Amino acid sequence: MVFRRGQRVEVFRKSSDEGWESYMDEYVGAHGIITDPDTSINDPDQLVEVSLEGKGTHRLPQDCLRPLVE
Amino acid sequence: MPDSICPVTALIRQLEETLHAGRMANPWNRRIIEEILDLLKDVAWGRAGADHLPAIKELAGSLRDEPLSTAGVETRRQVLAALAEHDEVFRSHVATHNCATRDCVKLAPAPCQMACPAGIDVPTYVSLIGLGRDAEAIEVIRRDNPFPWVCGLVCTRPCEFMCVRGRIDTPVSIKFLKAFAAERALSERRYKNPPQEPDKGQKVCVIGAGPGGLSAAYYLALKGYAVRVIEALPVSGGMIMVGIPRYRLPREVIDREVAMLQELGVEFRFNTRFGSDVTLADLKAEGFAAFFFAIGCHSAYKMGMPGEGDFPQVLDAIDILKRVALGDRTVPGKKAVIIGGGNVAIDAARTCLRLGSEEVTIAYRRTRSEMPADEEEVEQAEEEGVRLAFLTIPTGLTGVAGRLTGLQCLRAELVRKEGSSRMSPVPIADSDFVMAADVVIGAIGQRVDNSCMTGLQGLEWTRRSTIQVNMVTMETSIPGIFAAGDAVTGPATVIEAIGGGKRAADSIDRHLCGIPQPKMPPVPVRRGRVEYFEIPASTKMVLKRPEMPLLNIDRRRTTYQQVELGYSENDVREEARRCLRCDICLRCGKCVEVCRDKMGVNALQLGYFDFDHPVKTDFRITAERCITCGACAANCPTGAMQIEDREGERILSLCGTILNRQKLLFCDKCGATLGPARYLDFIRKKTGAVGPVSTDRRICDACARKESAKVNVDIMPV
Numbered sequence A: 001m002v003f004r005r006g007q008r009v010e011v012f013r014k015s016s017d018e019g020w021e022s023y024m025d026e027y028v029g030a031h032g033i034i035t036d037p038d039t040s041i042n043d044p045d046q047l048v049e050v051s052l053e054g055k056g057t058h059r060l061p062q063d064c065l066r067p068l069v070e
Numbered sequence B: 001m002p003d004s005i006c007p008v009t010a011l012i013r014q015l016e017e018t019l020h021a022g023r024m025a026n027p028w029n030r031r032i033i034e035e036i037l038d039l040l041k042d043v044a045w046g047r048a049g050a051d052h053l054p055a056i057k058e059l060a061g062s063l064r065d066e067p068l069s070t071a072g073v074e075t076r077r078q079v080l081a082a083l084a085e086h087d088e089v090f091r092s093h094v095a096t097h098n099c100a101t102r103d104c105v106k107l108a109p110a111p112c113q114m115a116c117p118a119g120i121d122v123p124t125y126v127s128l129i130g131l132g133r134d135a136e137a138i139e140v141i142r143r144d145n146p147f148p149w150v151c152g153l154v155c156t157r158p159c160e161f162m163c164v165r166g167r168i169d170t171p172v173s174i175k176f177l178k179a180f181a182a183e184r185a186l187s188e189r190r191y192k193n194p195p196q197e198p199d200k201g202q203k204v205c206v207i208g209a210g211p212g213g214l215s216a217a218y219y220l221a222l223k224g225y226a227v228r229v230i231e232a233l234p235v236s237g238g239m240i241m242v243g244i245p246r247y248r249l250p251r252e253v254i255d256r257e258v259a260m261l262q263e264l265g266v267e268f269r270f271n272t273r274f275g276s277d278v279t280l281a282d283l284k285a286e287g288f289a290a291f292f293f294a295i296g297c298h299s300a301y302k303m304g305m306p307g308e309g310d311f312p313q314v315l316d317a318i319d320i321l322k323r324v325a326l327g328d329r330t331v332p333g334k335k336a337v338i339i340g341g342g343n344v345a346i347d348a349a350r351t352c353l354r355l356g357s358e359e360v361t362i363a364y365r366r367t368r369s370e371m372p373a374d375e376e377e378v379e380q381a382e383e384e385g386v387r388l389a390f391l392t393i394p395t396g397l398t399g400v401a402g403r404l405t406g407l408q409c410l411r412a413e414l415v416r417k418e419g420s421s422r423m424s425p426v427p428i429a430d431s432d433f434v435m436a437a438d439v440v441i442g443a444i445g446q447r448v449d450n451s452c453m454t455g456l457q458g459l460e461w462t463r464r465s466t467i468q469v470n471m472v473t474m475e476t477s478i479p480g481i482f483a484a485g486d487a488v489t490g491p492a493t494v495i496e497a498i499g500g501g502k503r504a505a506d507s508i509d510r511h512l513c514g515i516p517q518p519k520m521p522p523v524p525v526r527r528g529r530v531e532y533f534e535i536p537a538s539t540k541m542v543l544k545r546p547e548m549p550l551l552n553i554d555r556r557r558t559t560y561q562q563v564e565l566g567y568s569e570n571d572v573r574e575e576a577r578r579c580l581r582c583d584i585c586l587r588c589g590k591c592v593e594v595c596r597d598k599m600g601v602n603a604l605q606l607g608y609f610d611f612d613h614p615v616k617t618d619f620r621i622t623a624e625r626c627i628t629c630g631a632c633a634a635n636c637p638t639g640a641m642q643i644e645d646r647e648g649e650r651i652l653s654l655c656g657t658i659l660n661r662q663k664l665l666f667c668d669k670c671g672a673t674l675g676p677a678r679y680l681d682f683i684r685k686k687t688g689a690v691g692p693v694s695t696d697r698r699i700c701d702a703c704a705r706k707e708s709a710k711v712n713v714d715i716m717p718v
């Protein structure tokens, strides 16, 4: 999946990536919008910036995100 | 202390009152109270850890006697008594993040504020701008972000993606409003620094003068630390100065906002590279007590193509942008090809055009819809004449006698690989071709140049080669050394670096004062509750986000003049009026429910309340159906929905948007308010009374009772 800016996504699971911190556990299930995808080479390994409804904006590993059908 | 109010909130209020009333003359005591307040707020917002309460006790114990009053003793007693008396309540706030009275529910900031990585109170400043109070708006912004003008021009604006108005039509143009207010406040000489706390007698060293470092320096200076910024380059600004080109962000904008830090006493040492010109040991010997690293990502990834090292005409985008920013105007080549699909590629391409390259092409492996660059930037680049070559995979370089002549490429198609949801570009067999080029510029990403950090024993790095920090405190694996910005996140954004710098400044302050660190990231702080401005529902619906006027195309292709010319004042004030004031209306939907389900009227068409499935919104519908019963307002928990009788009318408004105004009817006998005709008709129908109100005589219930009593008396036989 290549995430696009403005795309609606869901945090559907925790990530085992080291970029996932324990306080992020409460974001599982949250919906949000990609606000800054990896801006150079669409690297699936990069963290992407996502703004979660009611929970702020965070850089998350991409494997915990899936697009919401629009 | 009354039982109905939560003791945590009550103590916060009491201490804030003590500070504001100026009862504490001793600066030591004032500082201690501020520190206690910080900790109490952590408790109130569910951010505290096990060591918070002991630390509060210890701090309270250190309050000194005031020379001329008993305020010091009293406050000490007050804090200790509250902790002792309500020990269980305080402990349950820390352990369960719960407040039984709901006084301490996390403040519910608007979605735009929540989305801002620096937590700026957007609705408050947008409203102030709408009221023409630009300098106050800047004051509000700078409590969370010292660079409103810079961000007003280049921020990636996560706030606008979350803006609730976007669910109705288009988001409020938050970014440009900020730029307008900053420019206006500066031009009117009303852009001021807030007062600094008294000197704390400690020194902090910031390494890197990019937005992350400058933001930390600003908040540390405000907290009373002596701050020195060490910068390898001869200028401050980091990537905003040497990456972002001048046609997007004029140098004066950066210089003016950085000058505000110099006014606070922040000392700059330019042309000084940490790790070679100065070391940690040197700085410690000079007495620096804490360090903040925001060295960014300044090392470009190589493209890894055969021939890359053979031609001097193969360049990195960030190098060429840096050279141009520092004054070099050499034309890189007549035919420039830029490899990459992000903002840096676009900036490099547009810069080549301005330098005089005749043909500028961006080669990107995927298609337009996967391009990570900002859509508007891509559009502007195309308008200026940059060509985009999609599904193009560079494979090598060709040249003659050490001089580059072309970029070898393959055409690609997007294919879904087995077991992956990701479409990947796959080369098409025998599709190779050569794109003529006398300069090729790689813009495929940057990483941290960690060569300067090798002397830091025990510093941990992530597998992405960024500095490992605790994201709540921004502290690295070495106590007393903090880091933020691109060096921590990888290449990211200005506002994230600013937010990280602010967060680090807070943690450095706690570290140096020996007070515990929070366990959760900070909840954005609401900076005010500005009054609403009234606006008719129809105006609220029809106001449109203004188009940004742009510099003419010839100048855009030849000069570095700012491309976006900014909104007119009238556009700015009108645009601010589109804001829905989500700081007050929390979109809980109680009003819609009560109107539809309890009253059976269904006059509120507020489809934007739902994040996932927004449906149609029309504020104008309300006037057609609403009976002004006020049930929605009575059930609104925040005072967003209001109903009032004013100048002969009953007016229903949502955060100032007039949804309905109905003429009031009055009692013909005593003049008491009866309500609007539509409301009275509704009541009559419900109660089964016959006949519309709009008949010849209208009297209130009291007068009606009196009249019938009089009739009864008159006809009673004596």
Ligand SMILES: Cc1cc2nc3c(=O)[nH]c(=O)nc-3n(C[C@H](O)[C@H](O)[C@H](O)COP(=O)(O)OP(=O)(O)OC[C@H]3O[C@@H](n4cnc5c(N)ncnc54)[C@H](O)[C@@H]3O)c2cc1C
Residues within 6 Å of the ligand: B154, B155, B156, B207, B208, B209, B210, B211, B212, B213, B230, B231, B232, B233, B236, B237, B238, B239, B240, B243, B244, B245, B272, B273, B274, B275, B294, B295, B296, B297, B298, B318, B321, B343, B344, B347, B452, B484, B485, B486, B487, B491, B492, B493, B494, B495, B497
């Ligand atoms: C071309 C380009 C365009 C961009 N456009 C945008 C945009 O439109 N919007 C946006 O939000 N973001 C944009 N960004 C990203 C943004 O500029 C960065 O995310 C941001 O500047 C990061 O801030 P920082 O403070 O972490 O690091 P930087 O801004 O990179 O600053 C780091 C500073 O540290 C200095 N330094 C490094 N090593 C040492 C050392 N050893 N000793 C002393 N000093 C040192 C560097 O010289 C530099 O000044 C862009 C980036 C680039 C490259």
Ligand code: SF4
Residues within 6 Å of the ligand: B110, B111, B112, B113, B122, B123, B126, B162, B163, B164, B165, B172, B174, B578, B579, B580, B581, B582, B583
């Ligand atoms: S409408 Fe106003 S308050 Fe609501 S999200 Fe947009 S800018 Fe923020």
